[in-house]
Amino acid sequence: xxxxxxxxxxxxxxxxxxxxxxxxxxxxxxxxxxxxxxxxxxxxxxxxxxxxxxxxxxxxxxxxxxxxxxxxxxxxxxxxxxxxxxxxxxxxxxxxxxxxxxxxxxxxxxxxxxxxxxxxxxxxxxxxxxxxxxxxxxxxxxxxxxxxxxxxxxxxxxxxxxxxxxxxxxxxxxxxxxxxxxxxxxxxxxxxxxxxxxxxxxxxxxxxxxxxxxxxxxxxxxxxxxxxxxxxxxxxxxxxxxxxxxxxxxxxx
Amino acid sequence: xxxxxxxxxxxxxxxxxxxxxxxxxxxxxxxxxxxxxxxxxxxxxxxxxxxxxxxxxxxxxxxxxxxxxxxxxxxxxxxxxxxxxxxxxxxxxxxxxxxxxxxxxxxxxxxxxxxxxxxxxxxxxxxxxxxxxx
Numbered sequence: 001x002x003x004x005x006x007x008x009x010x011x012x013x014x015x016x017x018x019x020x021x022x023x024x025x026x027x028x029x030x031x032x033x034x035x036x037x038x039x040x041x042x043x044x045x046x047x048x049x050x051x052x053x054x055x056x057x058x059x060x061x062x063x064x065x066x067x068x069x070x071x072x073x074x075x076x077x078x079x080x081x082x083x084x085x086x087x088x089x090x091x092x093x094x095x096x097x098x099x100x101x102x103x104x105x106x107x108x109x110x111x112x113x114x115x116x117x118x119x120x121x122x123x124x125x126x127x128x129x130x131x132x133x134x135x136x137x138x139x140x141x142x143x144x145x146x147x148x149x150x151x152x153x154x155x156x157x158x159x160x161x162x163x164x165x166x167x168x169x170x171x172x173x174x175x176x177x178x179x180x181x182x183x184x185x186x187x188x189x190x191x192x193x194x195x196x197x198x199x200x201x202x203x204x205x206x207x208x209x210x211x212x213x214x215x216x217x218x219x220x221x222x223x224x225x226x227x228x229x230x231x232x233x234x235x236x237x238x239x240x241x242x243x244x245x246x247x248x249x250x251x252x253x
Numbered sequence: 254x255x256x257x258x259x260x261x262x263x264x265x266x267x268x269x270x271x272x273x274x275x276x277x278x279x280x281x282x283x284x285x286x287x288x289x290x291x292x293x294x295x296x297x298x299x300x301x302x303x304x305x306x307x308x309x310x311x312x313x314x315x316x317x318x319x320x321x322x323x324x325x326x327x328x329x330x331x332x333x334x335x336x337x338x339x340x341x342x343x344x345x346x347x348x349x350x351x352x353x354x355x356x357x358x359x360x361x362x363x364x365x366x367x368x369x370x371x372x373x374x375x376x377x378x379x380x381x382x383x384x385x386x387x
Contacts, residue, residue: 048275234264
């Protein structure tokens with residue numbers, strides 16, 4: 001009897017906590033329709049700068065995440081499967097950079113982008129994102145789980161490392177790669193500080209930054225927030241099993 | 254499988270809505286905005302009868318034959334599209350000719366005389382498109 005009461009209290013408490021977490025999302029969607037679809041009409045038609053910002057977000061997140069994963073797969077192969085002097089220290093440095101707060105690297109990024117002449121362009125966001133250590137670290141962990149014997153066996157058939165990577169290793173890392181891609185995409189999608197520092201022109205801002213700016217237009221901001229959520233939600237819904245498998249692969253290392 | 258297909262359909266719809274609205278935004282705004290035929294006047298005559306090249310935003314228009322004074326504000330969002338946001342409407346006097354209500358409107362840059370559908374009601378915040386008559 002006492003156990004059932006405790007269970008009921010715990011369940012009620014957890015339901016309340018779940019509501020606290022979920023309610024902002026429901027309220028955002030609910031209030032965005034307060035004036036019918038007018039807020040969405042504003043977003044899609046009457047305030048083109050927000051749609052432009054969404055487009056910027058898609059470009060930055062998509063290009064960065066795809067190229068980042070491509071670079072990370074190659075780097076992960078080197079860290080996990082190629083023996084060379086200093087590889088451990090190099091990976092250790094990667095992890096240190098990854099653990100550093102991103103604000104530490106913002107000023108150097110600003111200076112470098114000015115020197116390269118890419119300041120106030122989307123490239124200023126894309127280039128540092130491609131070589132971010134996060135994806136390399138995750139995929140190195142996945143790559144380490146693949147037995148070296150498979151690579152040695154593949155070497156009997158071909159001498160091409162690239163072919164081994166593409167034909168043997170990448171298919172086995174599919175879940176880990178997709179999971180990494182989604183994580184990098186989401187990280188770029190949500191980034192606010194980097195665009196604020198590395199971009200100056202309002203037309204080049206991604207949507208995450210614009211959401212912070214329009215506090216005067218409540219309904220429009222709510223609609224923009226709902227649209228902002230759609231793409232990551234669709235991605236998660238589509239790749240749900242791969243993401244879960246990928247996270248499982250990271251956990252096992 | 255059905256779940257994945259429905260997600261793909263949603264994704265395609267979302268992408269289409271973004272791409273279409275972005276690429277054809279100007280046309281969509283033009284089609285949705287209220288069209289006003291107008292004859293722009295390139296100068297403004299103030300109370301002392303002095304012609305001025307531009308119209309001050311707070312100018313009081315001394316109406317002689319018009320009806321409404323619409324103060325329009327050119328929005329940065331639609332720069333160059335001839336689309337304005339109605340800032341305020343001052344009803345002075347109406348005259349109906351040929352089933353049309355005559356309007357006068359005032360923008361940051363020019364003063365115009367317009368004729369509109371008498372059934373149409375304007376209010377602050379309305380978005381209108383100015384069709385200039387050559």
